[in-house]
Structures are given as structure tokens and as C-alpha cells.
Amino acid sequence: MRKLSPRSVLLGLAAPVGALVFALLVCAAILALTGKSPADTIDAMATATQRPRTIANSINSATTYYLAAVAVAIGFKMKLFNIGVDGQYRMAAMLSAALAGATFMSGVPQFLRIAMTIVAAMLVGAAWAGLAALLKVTRGVSEVISTIMLNAIATYLVSYLLNPARLAQATAGSNNISTRRIDAGGQVPGLPYPGSTSKVFGLIFLAVLVGVLYWFVLSRTRFGFELKATGLSESAAVASGVSVKRMVVYSMLISGAVAGLVGMPQLLGSSYGYALDFPPGLGFIGIAVALLGRNHPVGMAVSALLWGYLDNTANSLDVAGIPREIVAIMQGVIVLSVVAAYELVRRYRVRAEQQEVGRALGRTKTLEEVSS
Amino acid sequence: MRGKTTGLVASLLAAGLVLAACGSDTATTGSGGTSSPGSTGGSTSPAIKVGLAYDIGGRGDQSFNDSAARGLDKLKADLGVEAKELEAAAGETEAQKEDRLRQLAEGGYNPIIAVGFSYAESVGKVAKDFSDVKFAIVDDFTEGTDTGANIANLTFAENEGSYLVGVAAALKSQTGKIGFVGGVNTPLIQKFEVGFTAGVKATKAEATVDVKYLTQPPDFTGFNDPAKGETAANGMFDAGVDVVYAAAGGSGNGVFKAAKAKGKLGIGVDSDQYTLPSLTDVKDVILTSMIKQVDVAVVDFVTSIKDNKFVAGQKVYDLKAGGIDYATSGGKIDDIKAKVDEAKTKIVSGEIKVPEKK
Numbered sequence: 001m002r003k004l005s006p007r008s009v010l011l012g013l014a015a016p017v018g019a020l021v022f023a024l025l026v027c028a029a030i031l032a033l034t035g036k037s038p039a040d041t042i043d044a045m046a047t048a049t050q051r052p053r054t055i056a057n058s059i060n061s062a063t064t065y066y067l068a069a070v071a072v073a074i075g076f077k078m079k080l081f082n083i084g085v086d087g088q089y090r091m092a093a094m095l096s097a098a099l100a101g102a103t104f105m106s107g108v109p110q111f112l113r114i115a116m117t118i119v120a121a122m123l124v125g126a127a128w129a130g131l132a133a134l135l136k137v138t139r140g141v142s143e144v145i146s147t148i149m150l151n152a153i154a155t156y157l158v159s160y161l162l163n164p165a166r167l168a169q170a171t172a173g174s175n176n177i178s179t180r181r182i183d184a185g186g187q188v189p190g191l192p193y194p195g196s197t198s199k200v201f202g203l204i205f206l207a208v209l210v211g212v213l214y215w216f217v218l219s220r221t222r223f224g225f226e227l228k229a230t231g232l233s234e235s236a237a238v239a240s241g242v243s244v245k246r247m248v249v250y251s252m253l254i255s256g257a258v259a260g261l262v263g264m265p266q267l268l269g270s271s272y273g274y275a276l277d278f279p280p281g282l283g284f285i286g287i288a289v290a291l292l293g294r295n296h297p298v299g300m301a302v303s304a305l306l307w308g309y310l311d312n313t314a315n316s317l318d319v320a321g322i323p324r325e326i327v328a329i330m331q332g333v334i335v336l337s338v339v340a341a342y343e344l345v346r347r348y349r350v351r352a353e354q355q356e357v358g359r360a361l362g363r364t365k366t367l368e369e370v371s372s
Numbered sequence: 373m374r375g376k377t378t379g380l381v382a383s384l385l386a387a388g389l390v391l392a393a394c395g396s397d398t399a400t401t402g403s404g405g406t407s408s409p410g411s412t413g414g415s416t417s418p419a420i421k422v423g424l425a426y427d428i429g430g431r432g433d434q435s436f437n438d439s440a441a442r443g444l445d446k447l448k449a450d451l452g453v454e455a456k457e458l459e460a461a462a463g464e465t466e467a468q469k470e471d472r473l474r475q476l477a478e479g480g481y482n483p484i485i486a487v488g489f490s491y492a493e494s495v496g497k498v499a500k501d502f503s504d505v506k507f508a509i510v511d512d513f514t515e516g517t518d519t520g521a522n523i524a525n526l527t528f529a530e531n532e533g534s535y536l537v538g539v540a541a542a543l544k545s546q547t548g549k550i551g552f553v554g555g556v557n558t559p560l561i562q563k564f565e566v567g568f569t570a571g572v573k574a575t576k577a578e579a580t581v582d583v584k585y586l587t588q589p590p591d592f593t594g595f596n597d598p599a600k601g602e603t604a605a606n607g608m609f610d611a612g613v614d615v616v617y618a619a620a621g622g623s624g625n626g627v628f629k630a631a632k633a634k635g636k637l638g639i640g641v642d643s644d645q646y647t648l649p650s651l652t653d654v655k656d657v658i659l660t661s662m663i664k665q666v667d668v669a670v671v672d673f674v675t676s677i678k679d680n681k682f683v684a685g686q687k688v689y690d691l692k693a694g695g696i697d698y699a700t701s702g703g704k705i706d707d708i709k710a711k712v713d714e715a716k717t718k719i720v721s722g723e724i725k726v727p728e729k730k
Contacts, residue, residue, distance in 0.1 A: 053474065057467045090590070159557060159588035170729075173513035173527070173686070175489035175560040197474070197501065198467050270466055276558055277490040280590035281463040311464075315472045318458045319479065 015345045019338035026333045044320035048313040052195035061308030063207045063265045068286025071258035073295040078231045078251045084147025085259040086283025087154030088125040093263025094158045096121035097274035098167040101180035113186045125260020126253045133252035137245040178275035188268040201269035215297040420453040423481030427488030430459030435621035435642050440487045443670030470494035477502040492518040499523050508673045513686040526669040529690030531567030533662040535726045536698040537639045538571020539715045541615040543708045548579045551608035555595040555620035557585035564619040601626030609634045628654035644699040661699040692720045
């Protein structure tokens with residue numbers, strides 16, 4: 001761990017804050033070019049913060065995004081790109097929704113029922129990710145390719161199963177189709193948020209727990225060390241006795257299990273069934289949030305909140321007559337500029353450290369020498 | 373190395389996000405702005421403020437949402453209503469839909485129209501909290517979810533209209549092979565398919581219907597991807613199909629393009645697509661269209677409120693009520709019009725019962 005000096009904290013913050021400011025400037029320019037007022041936009045977004053419902057919804061979105069980000073980050077730490085979080089959570093949410101809503105579950109005590117649902121989701125997510133892991137260690141198939149393909153297969157499998165003849169049921173007069181509704185005995189109660197009609201997902205605690213475990217396992221256990229070591233240098237890891245194949249399988253399984261949790265707050269706290277309109281694409285948001293938060297448990301929480309806030313102000317922008325797409329543009333620019341900013345800060349830091357060493361040795365290198 | 377790969381992923385991702393934003397941006401120009409009240413014909417009563425929440429795609433989707441938008445434009449011109457149009461984003465949650473309707477209600481918009489079945493739950497919830505505001509939901513009537521004293525459920529008998537174009541397809545097909553291209557495999561589009569197949573079979577028992585859905589939910593791009601429509605239709609034409617019904621929103625353009633290239637026929641959906649300016653290039657292959665008059669439903673609903681004649685509950689727009697019809701523009705079915713009209717009369721009288729589900 002890096003020592004926490006005021007300077008390193010400042011440098012750590014410089015990248016994300018700088019990127020954010022840059023993204024705001026780019027968006028302001030785009031707005032101005034299209035004839036919309038940047039000031040109105042900021043005003044609309046600020047007004048949205050004063051609405052308790054927007055805050056509650058932002059926290060709820062962030063809860064989901066955070067889980068997705070952690071799932072992705074586990075892979076990232078190993079330099080595994082689990083693009084399949086999307087398919088993993090959809091499979092998991094669909095199958096565990098069918099389980100939780102099944103008639104035989106209504107006799108099961110609430111706590112046990114929720115626990116069973118969550119464990120089922122984790123198992124499904126892990127199994128779906130496990131396929132990619134298996135292909136990688138036995139056949140050397142890149143997990144990027146296999147998980148993308150598994151996403152497509154998941155889409156078809158879910159829509160095959162989401163059929164009245166199988167795991168879903170049709171409601172008269174409705175054009176939607178959903179798994180059997182999870183009754184009150186299987187739901188996770190929300191936490192009331194003052195002044196808001198939306199409640200905060202009860203499973204926000206699950207997201208916090210996952211974040212704490214992620215931090216603990218990575219920085220305080222041997223497994224976490226081996227995981228990071230494999231990610232940093234595979235050959236060095238092998239030399240110190242780490243089985244890379246085993247690590248690939250473990251990290252994909254854990255990543256998949258966490259991916260399985262992604263749909264849970266929404267399913268058990270709001271939707272109570274997997275329907276056609278269950279939010280898709282959360283896995284990809286997870287990738288963006290993990291990048292923005294640099295795979296750091298707190299960093300990802302902050303970026304999940306930012307992402308959730310941006311998404312939930314879109315309606316307010318629309319009402320104010322500002323195209324809601326500006327939110328997506330802002331998110332895109334933030335990711336792009338944050339990566340550029342991290343690289344700039346990293347170079348600056350290396351240079352500063354080298355100069356410091358040089359000073360300590362009584363000699364300051366020239367810029368050319370440092371950068372070569 | 374590490375920085376490099378992360379950077380690569382980031383740039384791909386960012387590019388994707390920006391492209392996604394640009395892509396949907398073109399479809400939404402014109403949404404979001406408050407329209408000017410227009411002239412209210414000297415009447416002293418304050419203009420009606422209509423709130424309209426679109427489904428994904430919004431104004432400019434050349435299909436379902438646009439049909440609702442047409443109704444709104446007519447209301448603006450005829451009644452001088454004020455309107456606020458908001459649009460759904462792909463991948464949003466129930467809470468965000470609910471928030472959209474609440475913002476409209478809080479902004480003093482009354483009535484509020486929700487376009488699309490995915491608003492079912494949110495309309496039910498918000499209508500309960502705003503009992504003075506009248507709501508309408510298009511395409512859904514679920515007892516206990518979106519029913520209430522201040523909710524009108526505007527539903528359509530798409531299967532009946534699809535039956536009629538099925539009759540036309542069967543009569544016009546020379547090979548006896550007919551195609552159906554559905555946008556997204558959902559119960560709603562299956563209703564089109566079932567009606568269409570019934571119409572074909574009732575007219576020519578030995579004819580076959582080749583069915584293809586462009587995407588599976590939650591991938592709803594099948595409603596707005598002409599390239600996918602073109603590929604699917606080409607496959608059908610190559611297999612001997614000579615008439616394809618495109619129940620696929622904006623993807624239908626691709627079907628017509630393929631039909632034009634191969635000298636075959638297509639059937640339009642939702643609007644009288646022969647008359648759409650955006651389809652001028654391919655209109656000569658459009659045999660007929662199944663018309664689903666969401667615009668009529670929107671106009672009816674708002675007018676009923678203006679006249680204090682609001683009725684809660686389901687209002688079915690079918691052949692009988694004139695909410696569903698088939699198009700004759702272009703004159704391609706003039707020779708068989710009598711037969712199609714015969715089927716129409718029988719459906720209206722109840723002699724023919726068109727199935728809704730497989």
C-alpha cells in the first residue's frame with residue numbers, strides 16, 4: 001500500500017476530479033453548440049438533487065452498479081476481462097426469480113427464502129462465468145470472446161425460458177410477461193427515505209458487505225495477494241508457486257457469483273419478478289464504473305453514485321427541455337478522460353519520484369533522461 | 373501493459389457510449405421541448421396541458437411512438453393544447469419510469485398519456501397518488517396493476533388488422549410462401565403473428581408462413597434496425613417467399629428495401645406506410661399496411677377530457693371501433709379489396725373470431 005501523504009492524496013484526486021471538470025467542459029461545449037444553455041442544464045441537475053425521490057433512486061441505481069463494478073473488478077485485478085457480467089446477472093436474476101416466486105417457496109420463512117434466492121443467483125452467475133473459465137483453462141479460449149458469446153446465448157436462453165409454457169406466466173390484458181410474482185414473504189423490505197415515494201433498497205447492505213469483503217480478500221488474504229500477483233505478472237506468480245489456471249477458475253467463479261447478485265436489489269426490492277422490462281445492460285455499466293473507480297472499493301462506490309445520479313437526473317433534463325442524451329455523452333467523456341488523466345498523473349508521479357531519488361543522491365536528472 | 377489494456381477497453385467503452393448517445397439523439401430531435409400553446413381559437417379557458425411519456429425510441433421512431441406523436445400534433449393544431457413530451461431510455465428501471473410520470477404530474481400536466489405496456493406498473497402507482505389527474509396507458513389493461521378510477525386503458529386488436537393483411541398476402545402470393553418479420557419476440561408482436569397466420573390460412577389453407585423475429589428481449593433493437601430487417605427478409609425471399617409482413621417498427625424499412633431489390637412485396641405496420649415521406653423510395657413494393665391508430669386513441673382520450681366525458685377502464689380499438697384498419701393507398705390491392713372487405717365485415721359482425729394467442 002502506498003503511504004498516505006497529503007501529496008499522494010492530492011495526486012490521487014487530481015485525475016478523477018480533473019477528468020470530471022474536463023467532461024463538464026466538453027458537455028457544456030456540446031450543449032452550447034446545439035443551442036442549449038449549459039447554465040440551464042446545471043440548474044436542472046441541481047434542482048434534481050433537491051428532490052428526495054431522485055436521491056433515493058440514485059442510491060438504488062448505485063447499489064446495482066456497484067455490485068456490477070465489483071464483479072468486473074475482480075476479473076480486472078487478475079487482468080481477466082469478464083465482459084459476461086451482463087449475461088451472468090440476467091441468467092441469475094431470471095432463474096432465481098423463478099425460484100423465489102415458485103409456489104412451494106411460500107411456506108419457507110422470509111429470511112431463509114431470501115437467502116435461498118440470493119444463493120441461487122450466485123450459483124447461477126458462477127456457473128455461467130465458470131463456462132468461460134473452463135474454456136480458458138482447458139482450451140485457451142480468450143475470456144473476452146467467450147463471455148461476449150455467452151451473453152448472446154444467455155439472451156436467447158432467458159427469452160426461451162420466459163414463456164408461459166416454461167418459467168413465466170402471462171397475465172390477462174398485459175403485454176408484459178413475467179416470472180410468477182414474488183409475494184411479500186420473499187421480498188426484501190426497503191428503507192424509507194424522507195420525502196420520497198421510492199424506498200431505498202434493503203439490499204444496499206449486501207452491496208456494502210460485498211465491498212468490504214472485496215477489500216478484505218484482496219488486501220488482507222493470501223488468496224488476494226496471489227490474485228493480484230497473477231494479474232501483475234503471470235511469470236512471477238508462477239515462479240512463486242501460484243497455479244495460474246486455478247486462479248483463473250477461482251476468480252471467474254467469484255466474479256460470476258458477484259455478478260449473480262447484480263439483479264438482486266432490483267428483483268427483491270422493486271420488480272418482484274423477472275419481466276421483459278427487467279433492466280438490461282448493467283454489466284456494461286459495471287465495466288465503466290470499475291474503470292472510473294480504478295477497481296478500488298471506495299472509488300467504485302463513489303463512481304457508482306455519480307453514475308446513478310447522472311442516470312436519474314435524465315428525466316429532469318428532459319422536462320427542462322434539454323436532450324437527455326447529454327447524460328450518456330457525459331458518461332462517455334468521463335470514462336475516456338479519466339483514463340487519460342490517470343495516465344498523466346501516473347507519469348507525473350513517476351517523474352516526481354525519480355527526481356526525489358535523484359535529489360537524495362545529490363544529482364537531478366534532466367527531463368530527457370527521466371522520460372527515456 | 374496494464375495501462376494500455378485498460379486504456380483500450382476504456383476507449384472502446386467510451387466510444388460506444390458516445391455512439392449510443394448520438395444514435396438515439398437523431399431519433400429524438402424535437403422531443404423534450406415545450407410546444408407553444410398556439411392559437412386557442414379565442415377561447416378563454418386555459419389550454420390543456422398534456423403530458424406524454426414515450427416508450428424507448430420516442431418521437432421519430434417512424435412507428436409506434438410516432439403514431440402517438442401524430443395524435444399529439446393534431447391536438448396541438450386543433451385544440452391548442454400545450455404538451456410536454458418525455459422519452460424512455462433503454463435499460464432504465466421501473467423507478468425511472470415512475471419518476472417520469474411523477475414529474476409530469478407534479479408539473480401540472482393533466483391528462484398524462486403513457487405510451488407502451490412497460491409503463492403499466494408506474495401508471496398504476498402514480499395514478500393512485502394523483503387522483504385528480506387523468507391517465508391513459510396505451511397497449512395495456514392489467515386488472516389490479518394499471519386500472520383505476522382515473523386511468524383509461526387504450527388497447528388495440530392488432531390481431532384483427534393483421535388477419536386482414538394476411539388475407540391480402542395470401543391472395544397476392546404466387547408461390548404460396550409468405551413471410552412474417554417480427555421486431556422483438558414479445559407477446560404483443562406474437563399477437564400480430566397469430567392474426568396474420570390465421571388470415572393467411574383461412575384464405576389459402578396450403579400456404580405457409582415463415583416466421584422470424586429480429587431480436588429477443590431484453591434486446592429491443594429489433595424495432596429500430598433496418599439492416600436486421602433486410603437480412604431477415606432477404607433470407608425469406610431467397611427461400612421462395614414473395615410477400616413479407618413487417619411487424620417490426622423502423623426495421624420494416626429494411627424489409628421493403630430487400631423487397632424492392634428482389635422484386636417482391638412487403639406489408640407495412642402501424643401507419644399507412646405507403647404514404648410516409650421517409651419511405652418514398654420503396655413505397656411501390658408496399659402492398660398494404662396494418663393500421664393501428666394510436667393517434668386516434670390519443671386524440672379521443674384528450675378530447676373526452678376536454679368535453680368532461682372521461683371514461684375510466686379499457687377502451688378497445690378494434691376493426692369495429694375503427695381503431696384498426698388496413699390501407700389501400702397505392703391501389704395494389706384494388707383487385708382483391710372486395711375479398712378483404714368481406715373478411716372485415718365478418719370480423720366486425722363476429723362471424724370470424726381472430727385468435728389472439730398461439
